[in-house]
Amino acid sequence: MDIPHRITHDGVLIEVKVTPRSSxxxxxxxxGDCLNVKLTAPPVDGEANAQLIGVLADYFSVRRSDIEVVKGASSRRKIVKLRGLQV
Known part of the structure; x- marks a missing residue:
């Protein structure tokens, strides 16, 4: 799958569309140009963001500590930075 991304000096930025409370x-x-990620966690107290980081870490085979939500922490559309990813 070809994922639109932007390369920065310390990682790769991707846009993500999150669907919380999914089955x-x-x-x-x-x-569109967003990676669609479905989550079972509700969007309460950062649970969905924590699960998103775990799902992306597994998908891209990077550590959880190498993933950061840089924009949209309380939105369904987010920009996520991945460090240590080979593009």
Missing amino acids: RKGVAGMV
């Missing part, structure tokens, strides 16, 4: 969790393809 399954995981990467569900692309929606």
Whole structure:
């Protein structure tokens, strides 16, 4: 899957569209230019963001500590920075 991204000096930025409270969790393809990620966690107290980081860490085979939500922490559309990712 070709994921639109921007390379920065310390990582790669990708745009993500999150669907919380889904019946399954995981990467569900692309929606426009966003990576579509379904989560079982509710969007309360950062639970969905924590699960998003875990799902992306598994998908891209990087450590959780190498993933950061840089924009949209309380929104369904987020910009996520991945460090240590080979593009």
